[in-house]
Amino acid sequence: MSSDTITSPVTQLAEDPAELKVVPARHYARWAAGVAVIVLVAQFAHGLATNPVWEWNVFRDYVFSETIVQAVWVTLQLTAYATVLGFLLGTVLAFMRLSRSPVLSTVAWTYIWIFRSIPMIVQLVFWFNLSALYKELGVGIPFGPVFWSVDSNTLIGTIGAAIIGLTLHQAAYAAEIVRGGVLSVDHGQLEAAAALGIPRLRQIRRIVLPQAMRAILPTAGNEIIGLLKGTSVVYVMSIGELFYQVQVIYGRNGRVIPLLLVATAWYVVLTSLLSVAQYYVERRYARGANRTPPPTPIQRVRRFVAARRLAATRQLAADRRVVAARQPTEKT
Amino acid sequence: MSDVMVDVHGVHKSFGLLEVLRGVDLKVRAGGVTVILGPSGSGKSTLLRTINHLEKVNRGWISIDGELIGYRRSGNKLHELKEKDVLKQRTGIGFVFQNFNLFPHLTVLENLIEAPVSALRRPRKAAEEAARRLLDRVGLADKADAYPRQLSGGQQQRVAIARALALEPKVLLFDEPTSALDPELVGEVLDVIKDLASTGTTMIVVTHEIGFAREVADTVVFMDGGVVVEQGPPAAVLDNPRHERTRAFLSKVL
Numbered sequence: 301m302s303s304d305t306i307t308s309p310v311t312q313l314a315e316d317p318a319e320l321k322v323v324p325a326r327h328y329a330r331w332a333a334g335v336a337v338i339v340l341v342a343q344f345a346h347g348l349a350t351n352p353v354w355e356w357n358v359f360r361d362y363v364f365s366e367t368i369v370q371a372v373w374v375t376l377q378l379t380a381y382a383t384v385l386g387f388l389l390g391t392v393l394a395f396m397r398l399s400r401s402p403v404l405s406t407v408a409w410t411y412i413w414i415f416r417s418i419p420m421i422v423q424l425v426f427w428f429n430l431s432a433l434y435k436e437l438g439v440g441i442p443f444g445p446v447f448w449s450v451d452s453n454t455l456i457g458t459i460g461a462a463i464i465g466l467t468l469h470q471a472a473y474a475a476e477i478v479r480g481g482v483l484s485v486d487h488g489q490l491e492a493a494a495a496l497g498i499p500r501l502r503q504i505r506r507i508v509l510p511q512a513m514r515a516i517l518p519t520a521g522n523e524i525i526g527l528l529k530g531t532s533v534v535y536v537m538s539i540g541e542l543f544y545q546v547q548v549i550y551g552r553n554g555r556v557i558p559l560l561l562v563a564t565a566w567y568v569v570l571t572s573l574l575s576v577a578q579y580y581v582e583r584r585y586a587r588g589a590n591r592t593p594p595p596t597p598i599q600r601v602r603r604f605v606a607a608r609r610l611a612a613t614r615q616l617a618a619d620r621r622v623v624a625a626r627q628p629t630e631k632t
Numbered sequence: 633m634s635d636v637m638v639d640v641h642g643v644h645k646s647f648g649l650l651e652v653l654r655g656v657d658l659k660v661r662a663g664g665v666t667v668i669l670g671p672s673g674s675g676k677s678t679l680l681r682t683i684n685h686l687e688k689v690n691r692g693w694i695s696i697d698g699e700l701i702g703y704r705r706s707g708n709k710l711h712e713l714k715e716k717d718v719l720k721q722r723t724g725i726g727f728v729f730q731n732f733n734l735f736p737h738l739t740v741l742e743n744l745i746e747a748p749v750s751a752l753r754r755p756r757k758a759a760e761e762a763a764r765r766l767l768d769r770v771g772l773a774d775k776a777d778a779y780p781r782q783l784s785g786g787q788q789q790r791v792a793i794a795r796a797l798a799l800e801p802k803v804l805l806f807d808e809p810t811s812a813l814d815p816e817l818v819g820e821v822l823d824v825i826k827d828l829a830s831t832g833t834t835m836i837v838v839t840h841e842i843g844f845a846r847e848v849a850d851t852v853v854f855m856d857g858g859v860v861v862e863q864g865p866p867a868a869v870l871d872n873p874r875h876e877r878t879r880a881f882l883s884k885v886l
Contacts, residue, residue, distance in 0.1 A: 488731055488733040492729060492733035495725075497747060506750070589781070
Protein backbone atom coordinates (compact mmCIF):
# COMPACT_ATOMS: atom_id res chain seq x y z
CA MET A 301 0.00 0.00 0.00
CA SER A 302 2.60 2.52 1.14
CA SER A 303 5.04 1.50 -1.54
CA ASP A 304 2.37 2.17 -4.14
CA THR A 305 1.86 5.75 -2.99
CA ILE A 306 5.60 6.41 -3.13
CA THR A 307 6.15 5.03 -6.59
CA SER A 308 2.93 6.14 -8.18
CA PRO A 309 3.78 9.85 -8.76
CA VAL A 310 6.77 8.89 -10.89
CA THR A 311 4.90 6.31 -12.88
CA GLN A 312 2.06 8.74 -13.36
CA LEU A 313 4.32 11.60 -14.49
CA ALA A 314 5.89 9.78 -17.33
CA GLU A 315 5.51 6.30 -18.63
CA ASP A 316 8.58 6.86 -20.80
CA PRO A 317 11.63 7.46 -18.54
CA ALA A 318 13.32 9.43 -21.31
CA GLU A 319 10.74 12.18 -20.79
CA LEU A 320 11.84 12.83 -17.19
CA LYS A 321 13.81 16.06 -17.07
CA VAL A 322 16.99 16.13 -14.95
CA VAL A 323 17.51 19.34 -12.95
CA PRO A 324 21.17 19.79 -11.88
CA ALA A 325 21.80 20.69 -8.20
CA ARG A 326 22.48 24.41 -7.62
CA HIS A 327 25.64 25.35 -5.72
CA TYR A 328 24.97 28.86 -4.37
CA ALA A 329 28.00 29.00 -2.05
CA ARG A 330 30.28 27.94 -4.88
CA TRP A 331 28.87 30.67 -7.10
CA ALA A 332 29.37 33.31 -4.38
CA ALA A 333 32.98 32.25 -3.83
CA GLY A 334 33.55 32.37 -7.59
CA VAL A 335 32.23 35.93 -7.80
CA ALA A 336 34.39 37.04 -4.85
CA VAL A 337 37.52 35.62 -6.42
CA ILE A 338 36.74 37.22 -9.78
CA VAL A 339 36.41 40.61 -8.08
CA LEU A 340 39.80 40.18 -6.38
CA VAL A 341 41.48 39.16 -9.63
CA ALA A 342 39.90 42.09 -11.45
CA GLN A 343 41.17 44.46 -8.78
CA PHE A 344 44.68 43.09 -9.14
CA ALA A 345 44.59 43.29 -12.94
CA HIS A 346 43.24 46.83 -12.74
CA GLY A 347 46.15 47.72 -10.43
CA LEU A 348 48.67 46.17 -12.81
CA ALA A 349 47.31 48.23 -15.68
CA THR A 350 46.77 51.58 -13.93
CA ASN A 351 49.32 51.84 -11.10
CA PRO A 352 52.07 54.15 -12.45
CA VAL A 353 54.74 52.29 -10.38
CA TRP A 354 54.90 49.51 -12.97
CA GLU A 355 56.01 52.00 -15.65
CA TRP A 356 54.82 49.85 -18.55
CA ASN A 357 56.44 52.24 -21.06
CA VAL A 358 59.88 51.47 -19.55
CA PHE A 359 59.02 47.77 -19.68
CA ARG A 360 58.15 48.11 -23.39
CA ASP A 361 61.42 49.91 -24.10
CA TYR A 362 63.57 47.24 -22.53
CA VAL A 363 61.81 43.89 -22.96
CA PHE A 364 63.08 43.31 -26.50
CA SER A 365 66.21 45.48 -26.25
CA GLU A 366 69.40 43.95 -27.55
CA THR A 367 71.06 43.68 -24.14
CA ILE A 368 68.11 41.84 -22.64
CA VAL A 369 67.62 39.49 -25.60
CA GLN A 370 71.31 38.64 -25.46
CA ALA A 371 71.08 38.06 -21.71
CA VAL A 372 68.13 35.72 -22.29
CA TRP A 373 70.29 33.81 -24.75
CA VAL A 374 73.02 33.43 -22.10
CA THR A 375 70.44 32.20 -19.58
CA LEU A 376 69.18 29.65 -22.11
CA GLN A 377 72.70 28.45 -22.87
CA LEU A 378 73.53 28.02 -19.20
CA THR A 379 70.30 26.08 -18.70
CA ALA A 380 70.85 23.88 -21.74
CA TYR A 381 74.45 22.99 -20.88
CA ALA A 382 73.72 22.32 -17.22
CA THR A 383 70.63 20.24 -18.09
CA VAL A 384 72.33 18.04 -20.67
CA LEU A 385 75.64 17.62 -18.83
CA GLY A 386 73.94 17.41 -15.42
CA PHE A 387 71.59 14.64 -16.50
CA LEU A 388 74.36 12.75 -18.32
CA LEU A 389 76.55 12.81 -15.22
CA GLY A 390 73.49 12.17 -13.05
CA THR A 391 72.56 9.06 -15.06
CA VAL A 392 76.10 7.70 -14.67
CA LEU A 393 75.98 8.42 -10.93
CA ALA A 394 72.56 6.77 -10.65
CA PHE A 395 73.82 3.54 -12.19
CA MET A 396 76.98 3.72 -10.06
CA ARG A 397 74.78 3.91 -6.96
CA LEU A 398 72.73 0.94 -8.19
CA SER A 399 75.88 -0.99 -9.06
CA ARG A 400 76.82 -4.12 -7.14
CA SER A 401 80.33 -2.76 -6.69
CA PRO A 402 80.57 -1.24 -3.20
CA VAL A 403 83.30 1.16 -4.39
CA LEU A 404 81.21 2.64 -7.21
CA SER A 405 78.10 2.83 -5.08
CA THR A 406 79.90 4.51 -2.17
CA VAL A 407 81.61 7.05 -4.42
CA ALA A 408 78.29 7.95 -6.02
CA TRP A 409 76.60 8.18 -2.64
CA THR A 410 79.34 10.48 -1.33
CA TYR A 411 79.16 12.71 -4.39
CA ILE A 412 75.41 13.11 -4.02
CA TRP A 413 75.77 13.74 -0.29
CA ILE A 414 78.37 16.49 -0.75
CA PHE A 415 76.84 18.30 -3.71
CA ARG A 416 73.38 18.29 -2.20
CA SER A 417 74.86 19.71 1.00
CA ILE A 418 76.59 22.75 -0.53
CA PRO A 419 74.36 25.67 -1.49
CA MET A 420 74.69 26.32 -5.20
CA ILE A 421 75.81 29.90 -4.67
CA VAL A 422 78.67 28.82 -2.36
CA GLN A 423 79.78 26.21 -4.87
CA LEU A 424 79.69 28.72 -7.73
CA VAL A 425 81.96 31.12 -5.87
CA PHE A 426 84.33 28.20 -5.26
CA TRP A 427 84.51 27.52 -9.00
CA PHE A 428 84.89 31.22 -9.68
CA ASN A 429 88.03 31.08 -7.52
CA LEU A 430 89.22 27.84 -9.09
CA SER A 431 92.58 29.28 -10.05
CA ALA A 432 93.25 29.88 -6.36
CA LEU A 433 92.64 26.18 -5.69
CA TYR A 434 94.35 24.73 -8.75
CA LYS A 435 96.58 27.15 -10.68
CA GLU A 436 97.16 24.67 -13.47
CA LEU A 437 95.25 21.69 -14.76
CA GLY A 438 97.18 18.89 -16.44
CA VAL A 439 97.01 15.40 -17.89
CA GLY A 440 99.45 12.75 -16.73
CA ILE A 441 99.89 9.68 -14.56
CA PRO A 442 98.02 9.99 -11.26
CA PHE A 443 100.48 11.07 -8.55
CA GLY A 444 103.20 10.86 -11.26
CA PRO A 445 104.60 13.09 -13.98
CA VAL A 446 102.37 15.55 -15.86
CA PHE A 447 102.59 15.55 -19.67
CA TRP A 448 100.42 18.52 -20.55
CA SER A 449 99.07 21.33 -18.47
CA VAL A 450 97.26 24.61 -18.89
CA ASP A 451 96.48 27.62 -16.75
CA SER A 452 93.11 26.89 -15.17
CA ASN A 453 91.67 30.35 -15.85
CA THR A 454 92.43 30.19 -19.58
CA LEU A 455 90.93 26.72 -19.90
CA ILE A 456 87.74 27.34 -18.02
CA GLY A 457 86.86 31.03 -17.93
CA THR A 458 83.87 32.50 -16.11
CA ILE A 459 81.12 30.96 -18.22
CA GLY A 460 82.88 27.60 -18.06
CA ALA A 461 83.10 27.87 -14.28
CA ALA A 462 79.40 28.67 -14.09
CA ILE A 463 78.50 25.72 -16.32
CA ILE A 464 80.67 23.38 -14.24
CA GLY A 465 79.12 24.64 -11.02
CA LEU A 466 75.56 24.31 -12.28
CA THR A 467 76.28 20.89 -13.82
CA LEU A 468 77.84 19.39 -10.70
CA HIS A 469 75.00 20.69 -8.57
CA GLN A 470 72.39 19.47 -11.04
CA ALA A 471 74.02 16.05 -11.42
CA ALA A 472 73.55 15.27 -7.73
CA TYR A 473 69.81 15.88 -7.99
CA ALA A 474 69.51 14.27 -11.43
CA ALA A 475 71.21 11.13 -10.08
CA GLU A 476 68.50 10.65 -7.48
CA ILE A 477 65.73 11.37 -10.00
CA VAL A 478 67.11 8.83 -12.48
CA ARG A 479 67.68 6.28 -9.72
CA GLY A 480 64.09 6.70 -8.59
CA GLY A 481 62.93 6.16 -12.17
CA VAL A 482 65.04 3.03 -12.61
CA LEU A 483 63.78 1.58 -9.32
CA SER A 484 60.20 2.14 -10.49
CA VAL A 485 60.66 -0.26 -13.42
CA ASP A 486 59.25 -3.71 -12.66
CA HIS A 487 62.00 -6.20 -11.84
CA GLY A 488 60.41 -8.70 -14.23
CA GLN A 489 61.39 -6.44 -17.12
CA LEU A 490 65.09 -6.86 -16.34
CA GLU A 491 64.62 -10.60 -15.85
CA ALA A 492 62.89 -10.90 -19.21
CA ALA A 493 65.64 -8.91 -20.90
CA ALA A 494 68.30 -11.06 -19.20
CA ALA A 495 66.47 -14.28 -20.10
CA LEU A 496 66.41 -13.18 -23.74
CA GLY A 497 70.17 -12.61 -23.66
CA ILE A 498 69.90 -8.92 -24.59
CA PRO A 499 73.32 -7.28 -24.01
CA ARG A 500 73.60 -5.37 -20.73
CA LEU A 501 73.96 -1.82 -22.10
CA ARG A 502 71.14 -2.43 -24.52
CA GLN A 503 68.95 -3.64 -21.62
CA ILE A 504 69.49 -0.29 -19.92
CA ARG A 505 69.06 1.86 -23.01
CA ARG A 506 66.22 0.05 -24.69
CA ILE A 507 64.26 -1.61 -21.90
CA VAL A 508 64.93 0.12 -18.56
CA LEU A 509 65.44 3.82 -19.34
CA PRO A 510 62.42 4.27 -21.66
CA GLN A 511 60.17 2.85 -18.94
CA ALA A 512 61.97 4.75 -16.19
CA MET A 513 61.31 7.95 -18.17
CA ARG A 514 57.64 7.81 -17.14
CA ALA A 515 58.68 8.34 -13.53
CA ILE A 516 61.70 10.55 -14.31
CA LEU A 517 60.03 13.15 -16.52
CA PRO A 518 57.64 14.93 -14.12
CA THR A 519 60.40 15.46 -11.54
CA ALA A 520 63.01 16.19 -14.19
CA GLY A 521 60.68 18.84 -15.65
CA ASN A 522 60.53 20.45 -12.21
CA GLU A 523 64.31 20.33 -11.93
CA ILE A 524 64.92 21.90 -15.34
CA ILE A 525 62.47 24.70 -14.64
CA GLY A 526 64.16 25.19 -11.27
CA LEU A 527 67.50 25.28 -13.01
CA LEU A 528 66.33 27.87 -15.55
CA LYS A 529 65.40 30.19 -12.71
CA GLY A 530 68.38 29.03 -10.67
CA THR A 531 70.78 30.33 -13.33
CA SER A 532 69.97 33.76 -11.92
CA VAL A 533 72.34 33.09 -9.02
CA VAL A 534 75.33 33.12 -11.36
CA TYR A 535 74.95 36.92 -11.29
CA VAL A 536 77.43 36.62 -8.40
CA MET A 537 80.05 35.73 -11.03
CA SER A 538 79.22 38.82 -13.11
CA ILE A 539 78.00 36.74 -16.04
CA GLY A 540 75.69 38.65 -18.37
CA GLU A 541 72.64 36.46 -17.91
CA LEU A 542 69.13 37.86 -17.58
CA PHE A 543 69.01 38.78 -13.90
CA TYR A 544 72.53 40.26 -13.91
CA GLN A 545 71.82 42.50 -16.90
CA VAL A 546 68.54 43.66 -15.42
CA GLN A 547 70.38 44.65 -12.26
CA VAL A 548 73.05 46.47 -14.27
CA ILE A 549 70.40 48.46 -16.12
CA TYR A 550 68.36 49.45 -13.09
CA GLY A 551 71.59 50.26 -11.26
CA ARG A 552 72.16 52.83 -14.00
CA ASN A 553 68.68 54.28 -14.46
CA GLY A 554 66.97 53.49 -11.15
CA ARG A 555 63.84 51.95 -12.80
CA VAL A 556 63.85 48.93 -10.52
CA ILE A 557 60.24 47.74 -10.79
CA PRO A 558 59.75 47.78 -14.60
CA LEU A 559 63.10 46.06 -15.13
CA LEU A 560 62.26 43.34 -12.62
CA LEU A 561 59.05 42.98 -14.61
CA VAL A 562 61.12 42.47 -17.76
CA ALA A 563 63.03 39.63 -16.09
CA THR A 564 59.80 38.18 -14.68
CA ALA A 565 58.10 38.20 -18.07
CA TRP A 566 60.99 36.38 -19.71
CA TYR A 567 61.24 33.77 -16.98
CA VAL A 568 57.49 33.14 -17.20
CA VAL A 569 57.60 32.79 -21.00
CA LEU A 570 60.60 30.43 -20.95
CA THR A 571 59.12 28.33 -18.16
CA SER A 572 55.83 28.05 -20.05
CA LEU A 573 57.65 26.87 -23.17
CA LEU A 574 59.46 24.25 -21.09
CA SER A 575 56.16 23.09 -19.59
CA VAL A 576 54.63 22.65 -23.04
CA ALA A 577 57.71 20.71 -24.19
CA GLN A 578 57.49 18.56 -21.06
CA TYR A 579 53.85 17.70 -21.82
CA TYR A 580 54.69 16.39 -25.27
CA VAL A 581 57.81 14.52 -24.18
CA GLU A 582 55.85 12.82 -21.41
CA ARG A 583 53.19 11.87 -23.92
CA ARG A 584 55.77 10.28 -26.15
CA TYR A 585 57.12 8.11 -23.37
CA ALA A 586 53.59 7.11 -22.34
CA ARG A 587 53.28 4.99 -25.50
CA GLY A 588 51.93 1.58 -24.61
CA ALA A 589 51.04 2.69 -21.07
CA ASN A 590 47.37 3.30 -21.85
CA ARG A 591 45.10 1.38 -24.12
CA THR A 592 44.07 4.63 -25.82
CA PRO A 593 46.29 7.67 -25.26
CA PRO A 594 44.42 10.79 -24.07
CA PRO A 595 44.04 13.53 -26.71
CA THR A 596 46.41 16.53 -26.73
CA PRO A 597 44.89 19.94 -25.86
CA ILE A 598 44.86 20.83 -29.56
CA GLN A 599 43.07 17.60 -30.45
CA ARG A 600 40.66 18.27 -27.60
CA VAL A 601 39.83 21.75 -28.96
CA ARG A 602 39.34 20.35 -32.47
CA ARG A 603 37.05 17.60 -31.23
CA PHE A 604 35.06 20.11 -29.15
CA VAL A 605 34.58 22.38 -32.17
CA ALA A 606 33.62 19.42 -34.36
CA ALA A 607 31.13 18.16 -31.78
CA ARG A 608 29.58 21.65 -31.42
CA ARG A 609 29.21 21.94 -35.18
CA LEU A 610 27.56 18.57 -35.40
CA ALA A 611 25.18 19.48 -32.57
CA ALA A 612 24.37 22.80 -34.24
CA THR A 613 23.52 21.20 -37.58
CA ARG A 614 21.41 18.58 -35.83
CA GLN A 615 19.55 21.27 -33.87
CA LEU A 616 18.95 23.19 -37.08
CA ALA A 617 17.54 20.11 -38.78
CA ALA A 618 15.33 19.38 -35.75
CA ASP A 619 14.06 22.98 -35.70
CA ARG A 620 13.17 22.75 -39.35
CA ARG A 621 11.22 19.57 -38.74
CA VAL A 622 9.31 21.23 -35.91
CA VAL A 623 8.52 24.24 -38.07
CA ALA A 624 7.43 21.98 -40.89
CA ALA A 625 5.20 20.01 -38.51
CA ARG A 626 3.60 23.17 -37.08
CA GLN A 627 2.58 24.46 -40.49
CA PRO A 628 -0.10 21.95 -41.28
CA THR A 629 -0.73 20.81 -44.74
CA GLU A 630 -1.61 24.17 -46.27
CA LYS A 631 0.06 23.43 -49.54
CA THR A 632 -1.71 20.14 -50.03
CA MET B 633 68.36 -41.93 -22.64
CA SER B 634 71.24 -41.37 -24.98
CA ASP B 635 70.51 -37.92 -26.33
CA VAL B 636 70.18 -35.90 -23.13
CA MET B 637 69.38 -32.24 -23.83
CA VAL B 638 69.13 -30.90 -20.30
CA ASP B 639 71.18 -32.47 -17.53
CA VAL B 640 70.67 -31.26 -13.98
CA HIS B 641 73.18 -32.78 -11.63
CA GLY B 642 73.09 -32.58 -7.83
CA VAL B 643 71.85 -28.99 -7.75
CA HIS B 644 71.61 -27.20 -4.42
CA LYS B 645 70.28 -23.68 -3.98
CA SER B 646 69.74 -21.62 -0.84
CA PHE B 647 68.29 -18.20 -0.27
CA GLY B 648 70.01 -17.15 2.92
CA LEU B 649 69.26 -19.87 5.45
CA LEU B 650 66.40 -21.32 3.43
CA GLU B 651 67.51 -24.30 1.37
CA VAL B 652 65.18 -24.39 -1.63
CA LEU B 653 66.86 -27.07 -3.75
CA ARG B 654 68.49 -29.96 -1.90
CA GLY B 655 70.23 -32.03 -4.53
CA VAL B 656 68.11 -32.21 -7.65
CA ASP B 657 68.94 -34.61 -10.48
CA LEU B 658 67.01 -34.49 -13.72
CA LYS B 659 67.65 -35.55 -17.29
CA VAL B 660 65.51 -34.32 -20.17
CA ARG B 661 65.64 -36.08 -23.51
CA ALA B 662 65.98 -33.99 -26.68
CA GLY B 663 62.52 -33.41 -28.13
CA GLY B 664 60.88 -34.47 -24.89
CA VAL B 665 58.25 -32.66 -22.89
CA THR B 666 58.80 -32.73 -19.15
CA VAL B 667 56.17 -31.41 -16.78
CA ILE B 668 57.20 -30.54 -13.24
CA LEU B 669 54.46 -30.77 -10.62
CA GLY B 670 54.60 -30.08 -6.95
CA PRO B 671 53.13 -28.04 -4.10
CA SER B 672 54.08 -24.37 -3.85
CA GLY B 673 57.42 -23.92 -2.16
CA SER B 674 58.66 -27.25 -3.47
CA GLY B 675 61.40 -25.49 -5.48
CA LYS B 676 60.07 -26.19 -8.98
CA SER B 677 60.20 -22.57 -10.16
CA THR B 678 63.63 -22.10 -8.64
CA LEU B 679 64.85 -25.21 -10.45
CA LEU B 680 63.56 -23.82 -13.73
CA ARG B 681 65.31 -20.51 -13.06
CA THR B 682 68.62 -22.22 -12.35
CA ILE B 683 68.45 -23.93 -15.74
CA ASN B 684 68.87 -20.60 -17.57
CA HIS B 685 71.05 -19.21 -14.78
CA LEU B 686 68.60 -16.57 -13.60
CA GLU B 687 69.53 -18.09 -10.24
CA LYS B 688 73.08 -19.24 -9.52
CA VAL B 689 73.42 -22.67 -7.97
CA ASN B 690 75.34 -23.20 -4.75
CA ARG B 691 76.41 -26.74 -5.59
CA GLY B 692 76.04 -29.10 -8.55
CA TRP B 693 75.88 -28.22 -12.20
CA ILE B 694 73.55 -27.97 -15.17
CA SER B 695 74.36 -28.59 -18.80
CA ILE B 696 72.36 -28.06 -21.94
CA ASP B 697 73.31 -29.97 -25.06
CA GLY B 698 76.58 -30.88 -23.35
CA GLU B 699 77.47 -27.26 -22.51
CA LEU B 700 77.81 -26.20 -18.87
CA ILE B 701 75.50 -23.33 -17.98
CA GLY B 702 77.01 -20.35 -16.20
CA TYR B 703 80.39 -21.97 -15.67
CA ARG B 704 83.49 -23.07 -17.53
CA ARG B 705 85.25 -26.17 -16.33
CA SER B 706 88.99 -26.46 -16.12
CA GLY B 707 90.30 -29.48 -14.29
CA ASN B 708 88.44 -29.80 -11.02
CA LYS B 709 87.28 -26.20 -10.91
CA LEU B 710 84.20 -24.45 -12.18
CA HIS B 711 84.92 -20.85 -13.20
CA GLU B 712 81.98 -18.51 -13.16
CA LEU B 713 81.30 -17.07 -16.62
CA LYS B 714 81.13 -13.34 -17.25
CA GLU B 715 77.69 -11.86 -17.65
CA LYS B 716 78.29 -11.36 -21.36
CA ASP B 717 78.87 -15.09 -21.89
CA VAL B 718 75.91 -16.05 -19.71
CA LEU B 719 73.71 -13.76 -21.82
CA LYS B 720 74.98 -15.51 -24.93
CA GLN B 721 74.14 -18.93 -23.48
CA ARG B 722 70.65 -17.72 -22.61
CA THR B 723 69.87 -17.01 -26.26
CA GLY B 724 69.71 -20.79 -26.66
CA ILE B 725 67.22 -21.18 -23.79
CA GLY B 726 63.73 -19.76 -24.17
CA PHE B 727 61.97 -18.73 -20.97
CA VAL B 728 58.27 -17.96 -20.59
CA PHE B 729 57.28 -16.17 -17.38
CA GLN B 730 54.14 -16.51 -15.32
CA ASN B 731 53.51 -12.76 -15.67
CA PHE B 732 54.48 -12.63 -19.38
CA ASN B 733 56.95 -9.74 -18.76
CA LEU B 734 56.42 -8.31 -22.22
CA PHE B 735 58.04 -4.91 -22.76
CA PRO B 736 55.03 -2.59 -22.47
CA HIS B 737 56.61 0.36 -24.31
CA LEU B 738 57.37 -1.71 -27.42
CA THR B 739 54.88 -3.03 -29.93
CA VAL B 740 54.32 -6.77 -30.25
CA LEU B 741 56.59 -6.92 -33.29
CA GLU B 742 59.32 -4.90 -31.54
CA ASN B 743 59.07 -7.24 -28.55
CA LEU B 744 59.73 -10.18 -30.85
CA ILE B 745 62.66 -8.76 -32.82
CA GLU B 746 64.47 -7.06 -29.91
CA ALA B 747 66.56 -10.07 -28.85
CA PRO B 748 67.27 -11.53 -32.32
CA VAL B 749 68.49 -8.12 -33.53
CA SER B 750 70.50 -7.10 -30.46
CA ALA B 751 71.75 -10.44 -29.15
CA LEU B 752 72.03 -12.56 -32.30
CA ARG B 753 72.79 -9.61 -34.63
CA ARG B 754 70.14 -10.72 -37.13
CA PRO B 755 69.31 -8.20 -39.85
CA ARG B 756 66.18 -6.31 -38.86
CA LYS B 757 64.26 -7.23 -41.97
CA ALA B 758 64.87 -10.95 -41.62
CA ALA B 759 63.99 -10.78 -37.92
CA GLU B 760 60.71 -9.03 -38.75
CA GLU B 761 59.78 -11.65 -41.30
CA ALA B 762 60.54 -14.44 -38.85
CA ALA B 763 58.57 -12.61 -36.15
CA ARG B 764 55.51 -12.29 -38.38
CA ARG B 765 55.64 -16.02 -39.14
CA LEU B 766 55.79 -16.77 -35.41
CA LEU B 767 52.86 -14.45 -34.71
CA ASP B 768 50.91 -16.27 -37.38
CA ARG B 769 51.78 -19.55 -35.70
CA VAL B 770 50.40 -18.41 -32.32
CA GLY B 771 47.34 -16.96 -34.06
CA LEU B 772 48.14 -13.28 -33.55
CA ALA B 773 49.23 -12.18 -37.02
CA ASP B 774 46.95 -9.14 -36.84
CA LYS B 775 48.39 -7.88 -33.54
CA ALA B 776 51.93 -7.08 -34.74
CA ASP B 777 51.53 -3.33 -34.21
CA ALA B 778 49.53 -3.47 -30.97
CA TYR B 779 51.06 -2.66 -27.60
CA PRO B 780 51.00 -5.47 -25.01
CA ARG B 781 48.50 -3.67 -22.73
CA GLN B 782 46.00 -3.62 -25.58
CA LEU B 783 45.92 -7.43 -25.54
CA SER B 784 44.18 -9.94 -23.27
CA GLY B 785 46.24 -12.01 -20.85
CA GLY B 786 46.04 -15.07 -23.07
CA GLN B 787 47.15 -13.08 -26.09
CA GLN B 788 50.02 -11.56 -24.12
CA GLN B 789 51.25 -14.99 -23.05
CA ARG B 790 51.06 -16.21 -26.66
CA VAL B 791 53.18 -13.21 -27.68
CA ALA B 792 55.63 -14.07 -24.89
CA ILE B 793 55.89 -17.62 -26.24
CA ALA B 794 56.51 -16.28 -29.75
CA ARG B 795 59.15 -13.94 -28.31
CA ALA B 796 60.95 -16.87 -26.71
CA LEU B 797 60.73 -18.85 -29.95
CA ALA B 798 62.19 -15.98 -31.97
CA LEU B 799 65.66 -16.94 -30.71
CA GLU B 800 65.16 -20.50 -32.02
CA PRO B 801 66.18 -21.93 -28.65
CA LYS B 802 67.27 -25.51 -28.03
CA VAL B 803 65.08 -25.69 -24.94
CA LEU B 804 61.90 -23.89 -23.90
CA LEU B 805 61.23 -23.36 -20.20
CA PHE B 806 57.72 -22.45 -19.02
CA ASP B 807 57.26 -21.10 -15.49
CA GLU B 808 53.57 -21.59 -14.65
CA PRO B 809 52.53 -20.09 -17.99
CA THR B 810 48.79 -20.16 -17.26
CA SER B 811 48.69 -19.27 -13.55
CA ALA B 812 48.11 -15.54 -14.14
CA LEU B 813 45.30 -16.11 -16.63
CA ASP B 814 41.54 -16.05 -16.31
CA PRO B 815 40.22 -19.63 -16.54
CA GLU B 816 38.65 -19.14 -19.96
CA LEU B 817 42.01 -17.97 -21.41
CA VAL B 818 44.05 -20.95 -20.18
CA GLY B 819 43.01 -23.15 -23.11
CA GLU B 820 44.35 -20.92 -25.88
CA VAL B 821 47.81 -20.81 -24.25
CA LEU B 822 47.90 -24.55 -23.58
CA ASP B 823 46.90 -25.18 -27.20
CA VAL B 824 49.94 -23.22 -28.40
CA ILE B 825 52.22 -25.21 -26.06
CA LYS B 826 50.66 -28.51 -27.22
CA ASP B 827 51.25 -27.49 -30.80
CA LEU B 828 54.92 -26.83 -29.99
CA ALA B 829 55.21 -30.20 -28.26
CA SER B 830 54.05 -31.96 -31.40
CA THR B 831 56.81 -30.29 -33.41
CA GLY B 832 59.53 -31.84 -31.26
CA THR B 833 60.72 -28.82 -29.29
CA THR B 834 62.40 -29.78 -26.02
CA MET B 835 60.32 -28.30 -23.23
CA ILE B 836 60.20 -28.18 -19.46
CA VAL B 837 56.91 -26.93 -18.09
CA VAL B 838 56.17 -26.04 -14.49
CA THR B 839 52.40 -26.07 -14.14
CA HIS B 840 49.39 -26.99 -12.05
CA GLU B 841 47.41 -28.23 -15.05
CA ILE B 842 47.30 -31.97 -14.40
CA GLY B 843 45.17 -32.59 -17.47
CA PHE B 844 47.78 -30.89 -19.63
CA ALA B 845 50.52 -33.01 -18.04
CA ARG B 846 48.61 -36.21 -18.76
CA GLU B 847 47.96 -35.26 -22.37
CA VAL B 848 51.25 -33.71 -23.47
CA ALA B 849 54.08 -34.75 -21.17
CA ASP B 850 56.26 -37.77 -21.85
CA THR B 851 57.80 -37.38 -18.41
CA VAL B 852 56.16 -36.09 -15.25
CA VAL B 853 58.41 -35.02 -12.40
CA PHE B 854 56.99 -34.61 -8.92
CA MET B 855 58.97 -32.34 -6.61
CA ASP B 856 58.54 -31.69 -2.91
CA GLY B 857 60.79 -30.14 -0.29
CA GLY B 858 63.54 -29.27 -2.77
CA VAL B 859 64.04 -32.78 -4.17
CA VAL B 860 62.59 -34.88 -6.98
CA VAL B 861 60.29 -37.33 -5.24
CA GLU B 862 59.48 -39.40 -8.30
CA GLN B 863 59.42 -39.21 -12.05
CA GLY B 864 58.23 -41.26 -14.95
CA PRO B 865 55.60 -41.44 -17.70
CA PRO B 866 52.36 -39.61 -16.84
CA ALA B 867 50.41 -42.85 -16.57
CA ALA B 868 52.78 -44.12 -13.90
CA VAL B 869 53.20 -40.97 -11.82
CA LEU B 870 49.67 -39.62 -12.09
CA ASP B 871 47.68 -42.83 -11.93
CA ASN B 872 49.96 -45.08 -9.92
CA PRO B 873 52.14 -42.91 -7.71
CA ARG B 874 54.61 -44.90 -5.69
CA HIS B 875 55.21 -42.28 -3.01
CA GLU B 876 52.87 -41.15 -0.28
CA ARG B 877 53.72 -37.45 -0.86
CA THR B 878 52.81 -37.71 -4.55
CA ARG B 879 49.56 -39.40 -3.67
CA ALA B 880 48.74 -36.71 -1.08
CA PHE B 881 49.42 -33.92 -3.57
CA LEU B 882 47.43 -35.49 -6.39
CA SER B 883 44.47 -36.15 -4.12
CA LYS B 884 44.35 -32.41 -3.37
CA VAL B 885 44.56 -31.15 -6.94
CA LEU B 886 42.61 -33.80 -8.85
